[in-house]
Amino acid sequence: MSGQDEKELAALLQAAIAGNEKAYAAFLTRTAAIVRGFARRKIVHGGIEPEDIVQETLLAIHTKRHTWITDEPVLPWIYAITRYKLIDAFRKRGRRVEIEIEEIAETVALEVAETVSARDIARVLDGLAPGQRSIVTAISIDGHSIGETATKFGMTETAVRVALHRGLRAIAKRFGRNENAN
Structure with a gap:
């Protein structure tokens, strides 16, 4: 999707949160198409219906729409919810879920940034190699x-994805998180 599409989708959700039912219907219609395409690409071997993922995601968006931060892009928020719904569906089926780091790098970067307090950010970034520091800062701190x-x-x-992954892994290791513990 283009930046313009992102802006239009965000404007629709903002209007929906403010009570505009037509905007909400348009937002859900466009979101359903996005989620449907994403789910179809991720469900390779069947066993899970993409429409089930669409419905679960739309329901989650409806119940959690108040959690979207209006200054943040809406598409990563939608994709994160969809990924969690896909993972839940695969878990219910008893399958192992493997997701490429490229698919979740931006989401993980945001989650890591949110768990580190403001006073620790400089200390954490100082522990990274200069290239990793630049990449992690650009994505996790500056929001690029x-x-x-x-x-x-x-x-x-x-x-960039490799540098981001390595930087995030270094941060996780520094804070005592073992990436192999699951």
Whole structure:
């Protein structure tokens, strides 16, 4: 989706939260199409109906719409909810779920940033290699996307994802989290 689509979707959700039913219907219709496409791409071997994921996601969005931060992009919020619903569906089926880091890097970056207090951010970033520090800062602190960060530093998106993953792993290790503990 383009930046304009993101803005339109965010405006629809803002209007919906303010009570505009037509805007809410339009938001849900567009969101359903996005979630449907995403679910179809992720459900490779069947056993789970994409429409079930769409309905579960829309229900979660409806009940949690007040948690969306209006200054933040709406698409990562939608995709995060969809990923969790997909994972729940696979767990119910008893399958092991493996997700590529590229698919969740931005979400993980935001979650790591939210768990670190403001006074610890400088200390945490100082512990990273300069390249990792720049990447983690651009994505987790400044809120840039993978693509924007790649352009900013003249890197490929894959290289940015690798640096981000390594930086986040270093942060997790520093705070005593074992990434193999599940």
